[in-house]
Amino acid sequence: xxxxxxxxxxxxxxxxxxxxxxxxxxxxxxxxxxxxxxxxxxxxxxxxxxxxxxxxxxxxxxxxxxxxxxxxxxxxxxxxxxxxxxxxxxxxxxxxxxxxxxxxxxxxxxxxxxxxxxxxxxxxxxxxxxxxxxxxxxxxxxxxxxxxxxxxxxxxxxxxxxxxxxxxxxxxxxxxxxxxxxxxxxxxxxxxxxxxxxxxxxxxxxxxxxxxxxxxxxxxxxxxxxxxxxxxxxxxxxxxxxxxxxxxxxxxxxxxxxxxxxxxxxxxxxxxxxxxxxxxxxxxxxxxxxxxxxxxxxxxxxxxxxxxxxxxxxxxxxxxxxxxxxxxxxxxxxxxxxxxxxxxxxxxxxxx
Numbered sequence: 001x002x003x004x005x006x007x008x009x010x011x012x013x014x015x016x017x018x019x020x021x022x023x024x025x026x027x028x029x030x031x032x033x034x035x036x037x038x039x040x041x042x043x044x045x046x047x048x049x050x051x052x053x054x055x056x057x058x059x060x061x062x063x064x065x066x067x068x069x070x071x072x073x074x075x076x077x078x079x080x081x082x083x084x085x086x087x088x089x090x091x092x093x094x095x096x097x098x099x100x101x102x103x104x105x106x107x108x109x110x111x112x113x114x115x116x117x118x119x120x121x122x123x124x125x126x127x128x129x130x131x132x133x134x135x136x137x138x139x140x141x142x143x144x145x146x147x148x149x150x151x152x153x154x155x156x157x158x159x160x161x162x163x164x165x166x167x168x169x170x171x172x173x174x175x176x177x178x179x180x181x182x183x184x185x186x187x188x189x190x191x192x193x194x195x196x197x198x199x200x201x202x203x204x205x206x207x208x209x210x211x212x213x214x215x216x217x218x219x220x221x222x223x224x225x226x227x228x229x230x231x232x233x234x235x236x237x238x239x240x241x242x243x244x245x246x247x248x249x250x251x252x253x254x255x256x257x258x259x260x261x262x263x264x265x266x267x268x269x270x271x272x273x274x275x276x277x278x279x280x281x282x283x284x285x286x287x288x289x290x291x292x293x294x295x296x297x298x299x300x301x302x303x304x305x306x307x308x309x310x311x312x313x314x315x316x317x318x319x320x321x322x323x324x325x326x327x328x329x330x331x332x333x334x335x336x337x338x339x340x341x342x343x344x345x346x347x348x349x350x351x352x
Contacts, residue, residue, distance in 0.1 A: 013333050014185055018340070025338045027123040029168075034159035038152045041097065044144045048100050052111070052153035055094040059107070060085040063094065066107045071136045073174070076259045076267060084258065087240075088352060091115060092130065092164075095153055097146065108138040111150040112352055113158060113169070118235035121168045123338045128167035129232065132158075132333065134352040159334075169333040170232060172351060186329035187231050187343040190305040191322075196265070197300045199319040200293035205286070207294035210244035210251060212237060218251045222274045222309070223346060229308060231343030232330070242271060245294055250275050250287035254295060254302060258352070266300040268292070270311045271347065273304070281308040285316060309346040 013030065040049040055063060060082045067085075071078035088094070092114040098105040112134030119129025132154060137146045159165045173186075210218075216237045223233055241256045253272035260266055270288055274280040288311055292302040304311030304320075305328070316322065330345060337343060 013331070014336055014340075018185065018336065026336070027338050028336045029124075029126065029166075030334050030336055031159060034165070035152070035156050038149070038156055041146070041149045043099055044141065046099070050097050050099055050108075052095045052097045052109070052150060052157075054157075055089065055096045055110075057086065057089075059094075059096060060089065062107050063096065063110060066110065066138075067134070067136060070138055071134075073259075075262050077262075078258055079260050080258050088112060088114060088134070093157075094134065095150065095157065097150065097153075108141055109136065109146050109150050111135045111154050113154060113164070114352075115164070115167065116234045116347075117238070120233045120235070121231075121332075121335060121337075123231070124168065124335060126166060126168050126335065128164070129234070130164065130167050130169045131351060132169050132171045168335040171331055171333065173329050173331065175327045175329060185340060186331050187337050187340055188307070188330050188345055189341065190307050190310070190328045190330070192303045192305050192328065193313050193316045193320045193322045194301050194303045195289065195292065195320045197292060197295065197297060197302065200289050205247055205290035207245040207247040207252075207291045210246045212244075214246070215244050215251065215253075218274070218276060219272065219346075222280050225278065226280060226308075229344055230346045231337055231339065232332075233346040243291075243295060244272075245291040246276075247290045248287040249277070250284060252284075252287055252291040254288075254291060261301065264299065266297050268295060268297070268300055268302045270302065270304040272309055273311045274309060281312040284312055285320070288313075308344050 040051050042049055064080050064082045064085045067078050067080055092112065095111045096107050097109040099108045111132065113130060113132050115128065115130040120127060121129050135147060135150060158169065219235055219237060223235060227233065239255065242253045245252045251272065251274055252270065254268050255271045257267045257269050273284045273288055275282070275284070288302070288304055304313045306312065306314045313320065
């Protein structure tokens with residue numbers, strides 16, 4: 001079995017050729033019917049078979065342990081608790097693939113589907129948006145088609161479910177450079193810069209925690225007055241892991257990414273940054289720095305991107321450092337967007 005997003009016609013997504021079809025930019029849904037039933041997965045060097053199924057509450061302990069052990073990057077590790085997994089599961093579902101090992105079934109792969117509260121796909125009549133993330137495969141099985149199988153299983157699950165088969169799903173991929181990401185037909189590419197919290201100590205200014213109702217009013221106001229600038233938006237203000245601050249007539253939201261660097265730095269990300277009145281996305285660097293200094297953390301790194309609503313730091317000044325890696329591309333799964341590459345996102349939401 002070999003499924004691949006760009007070659008398997010059963011998958012519902014734009015392909016690289018769509019980027020070149022400048023005469024065809026009509027937003028449209030690409031799939032409304034579920035794919036065929038997928039077979040069981042045949043494990044390598046084993047007589048066993050497995051099927052991806054929805055995780056239950058009893059699986060949360062093992063999922064958190066699995067992610068803490070195997071959800072890693074070249075210089076970071078994931079860190080979550082059972083309660084974190086329960087919260088993410090309540091936003092949608094988590095698919096798990098289990099293998100019989102020493103007479104006990106153990107998780108060897110995961111894939112998450114989460115609906116975004118208040119998610120809107122601009123240019124589309126579809127009002128349900130979601131994220132697919134948390135694709136993790138045991139190192140022992142990588143390179144053997146497990147990730148492709150999980151993608152097929154997610155596709156089948158999503159479009160077989162009346163609650164999700166009309167949704168538009170997005171996912172993010174990490175790259176070493178923006179050049180590599182462009183080849184994957186993204187709707188937008190985010191380049192990141194970062195600052196260490198130890199370098200924010202000398203910034204003076206008052207960061208006041210923002211009231212949830214005030215956050216709601218501001219995000220709604222920003223969106224309604226600049227919706228044409230975004231391909232995707234999310235008016236979700238209730239993510240408990242976003243720290244909202246009002247500073248210098250700006251609203252800043254910074255989220256705990258659940259990632260810790262190999263040097264034990266907690267990694268944070270700016271997921272919303274805008275002035276309270278137009279122009280919304282200018283001169284935000286100092287407000288972000290003051291907000292970062294207010295975080296409940298002493299050893300950490302804050303990332304901000306060139307996305308308009310996530311800092312708009314295209315040309316940051318010291319002590320910010322432009323990353324030589326960590327480029328992120330956002331892709332759309334079941335929708336043909338009006339633009340690629342030039343799109344932007346307003347997504348005040350943490351990602352797994």
